[in-house]
Amino acid sequence: xxxxxxxAISTTPRHAAVVRITHWLTVLAFLALLITGAEILxxxxxxxxxxxxxxxxxxxxxxPLPTSRPWVNNGxxxxxxxxxxxxxxxxxxxxxxxxxxxxxxxxxxxxxxxFKNHLTPQRGERSAGALWPVITKSLRGGRAANDExxxxxxxxxxxxxxxxxxxxxxxxxxGLAMSPSFTSAVPAAASLLGGRQSARTLHFVITLLxxxxxxxxxxMIALAGFWKRTRAMVTGRAGAAKxxx
Amino acid sequence: xxxxxxRKLITGGLAATAGVAGLAVADRLAKAYGLVPPxxxxxxxxxxxxxxxxxxxxxxxxxxREFPRSMISKDPFAVPIAPPSDAFKQSQALxxxxxxxxxxxxxxxxxxxxxxxxxxxxxxxxxTEVACEEGWSYVAEWIGTPxxxxxxxxxxxxxxxxxxYFSMEPDQWDSLDMGEALHPQTYLTMGMNDGELPVxxxxxxxxxxPMQLGYKxxxxxxxxxxxxxxxxxxxxxxxxxPEFGYAWFxxx
Numbered sequence: 001x002x003x004x005x006x007x008a009i010s011t012t013p014r015h016a017a018v019v020r021i022t023h024w025l026t027v028l029a030f031l032a033l034l035i036t037g038a039e040i041l042x043x044x045x046x047x048x049x050x051x052x053x054x055x056x057x058x059x060x061x062x063x064p065l066p067t068s069r070p071w072v073n074n075g076x077x078x079x080x081x082x083x084x085x086x087x088x089x090x091x092x093x094x095x096x097x098x099x100x101x102x103x104x105x106x107x108x109x110x111x112x113x114x115f116k117n118h119l120t121p122q123r124g125e126r127s128a129g130a131l132w133p134v135i136t137k138s139l140r141g142g143r144a145a146n147d148e149x150x151x152x153x154x155x156x157x158x159x160x161x162x163x164x165x166x167x168x169x170x171x172x173x174x175g176l177a178m179s180p181s182f183t184s185a186v187p188a189a190a191s192l193l194g195g196r197q198s199a200r201t202l203h204f205v206i207t208l209l210x211x212x213x214x215x216x217x218x219x220m221i222a223l224a225g226f227w228k229r230t231r232a233m234v235t236g237r238a239g240a241a242k243x244x245x
Numbered sequence: 246x247x248x249x250x251x252r253k254l255i256t257g258g259l260a261a262t263a264g265v266a267g268l269a270v271a272d273r274l275a276k277a278y279g280l281v282p283p284x285x286x287x288x289x290x291x292x293x294x295x296x297x298x299x300x301x302x303x304x305x306x307x308x309x310r311e312f313p314r315s316m317i318s319k320d321p322f323a324v325p326i327a328p329p330s331d332a333f334k335q336s337q338a339l340x341x342x343x344x345x346x347x348x349x350x351x352x353x354x355x356x357x358x359x360x361x362x363x364x365x366x367x368x369x370x371x372x373t374e375v376a377c378e379e380g381w382s383y384v385a386e387w388i389g390t391p392x393x394x395x396x397x398x399x400x401x402x403x404x405x406x407x408x409x410y411f412s413m414e415p416d417q418w419d420s421l422d423m424g425e426a427l428h429p430q431t432y433l434t435m436g437m438n439d440g441e442l443p444v445x446x447x448x449x450x451x452x453x454x455p456m457q458l459g460y461k462x463x464x465x466x467x468x469x470x471x472x473x474x475x476x477x478x479x480x481x482x483x484x485x486x487p488e489f490g491y492a493w494f495x496x497x
Contacts, residue, residue, distance in 0.1 A: 040378075040379075040380070041380075043378075043379040043380065044377075044379040044380040044381055046380075046381075051312070051316060051374065051382075051384060052316075052318050052374055052381075052382040052383045052384050053381060053382065054318070054320070054321070054322035054377075054381035054382060054383050055322045055381060056320035056321070056322045057318075057320055057322075057381075069379060071322075071324065071325060072379070084378055084379070084491070085486075085489060085490025085491045085492075086289070086490050088378060088491070088492060089289035089292065089293065089490070089492055090289060090292075092292050092293070092296050092492075092497060093289050093291065093292025093293070093295075094292075095292075096291075096292050096295050096296070176497075178376070178497075179300075179496060179497035180309055180310075180374070180376055180455060180456055180457060180458060180496060180497075181300045181304045181456045181457065181496025181497060182300065182303070182304065182496070182497065183309075183310055184304050184307040184308060184309040184310065184455075184456050185303045185304040185307045187310050190310065191310075196374065196376065196382055197382065200380055
């Protein structure tokens with residue numbers, strides 16, 4: 001395929017409007033979920049496996065954190081502010097934003113071939129052998145190639161697909177598996193995961209993976225030029241070719 | 246940039262109009278079908294309404310998960326209770342013989358039930374999980390009589406929409422919509438794990454709502470009022486929980 005002229009690149013939006021809007025809605029909702037999730041977590045920073053577990057049960061693991069409820073003390077005091085009321089209200093409201101935004105994004109992406117054209121690793125890049133040089137280059141901290149301002153490399157593509165189609169659906173599923181009302185309608189939502197407490201533990205682990213992605217994602221953007229990449233996700237323009245050169 | 250063509254303006258305008266009209270229709274439908282919770286106001290109202298409406302439509306009449314006897318928790322946990330009142334201690338000294346559950350409001354025959362009266366109604370058992378909003382849980386067997394049978398005894402008037410219920414403990418009250426109140430697993434619980442319901446777990450009488458979180462399962466139940474609106478109770482938010490910032494609907 002012939003290289004597109006710089007002029008052509010600069011007039012085509014780097015990111016479609018749907019991608020930009022759903023991206024920033026997800027950022028807002030994700031941060032709200034993270035803060036409220038932490039708030040809920042400190043009321044019981046102990047994790048179990050199986051169906052049930054409580055302050056009288058030996059935990060699978062326990063986080064060294066001060067807590068917000070007097071009957072759960074991990075040895076770091078119980079003086080944390082108790083914010084489960086507003087925390088839970090906001091957690092579920094933000095969860096609706098993530099779920100509905102994600103639904104719009106995925107349906108649009110399938111309809112417009114977004115996943116096929118922009119996020120599936122390109123032909124010839126779909127093996128571990130092809131992925132390896134990209135990984136080692138990323139780890140060496142090599143600057144992103146100029147063409148990556150306009151397209152993603154195979155590692156980025158694979159990561160985004162995992163986040164979109166594995167981590168987000170799993171974090172929503174494990175969250176719903178803790179709902180006594182939802183699991184009355186869909187008992188398998190909890191039983192397939194090994195029970196309610198397993199679902200809660202997995203919800204936490206997947207959250208850690210999403211936070212890991214969030215940190216690396218922002219770090220990569222900082223390496224590639226924070227304002228340039230952020231502007232591309234806000235305005236849709238990747239910047240003139242002159243600027244990139 | 247002059248990318249904003251007339252066509253884009255027209256389609257955008259049409260989409261916005263359709264969106265606003267759609268929201269208005271959704272609002273009317275939600276109100277007509279009782280999908281708006283009493284605490285639907287304020288910043289968290291939209292999320293709360295979506296949760297309650299979706300769960301009401303999805304989970305109506307579904308039974309909460311029940312477990313085999315082997316999964317009953319050996320070490321159930323109960324949040325420590327405040328020191329009981331003198332009236333409670335007196336009743337406890339009498340073996341709760343004078344304990345009454347008064348049922349009134351929009352009913353044909355307001356009645357005061359003793360525990361013996363309740364035990365003469367069909368007694369059932371369920372092995373279900375209590376899940377606290379903090380995150381912990383335990384499985385136990387709960388023995389009691391379904392609330393639906395008591396409501397049948399007193400004759401609920403057709404315009405009734407909520408069942409408000411009150412604890413002997415001051416400022417502890419909640420409510421269920423009629424669907425959850427008539428749910429076959431909603432019990433007036435008197436026994437736990439083959440024995441009497443311990444005071445620490447809400448004895449002598451506890452509301453058991455296994456489709457919702459622990460805090461809906463009010464301890465020391467002694468009064469039930471059937472009503473068509475929760476506006477006249479407390480701050481009108483459906484239960485005391487929203488007055489402390491907690492959601493009225495606790496199915497999630």
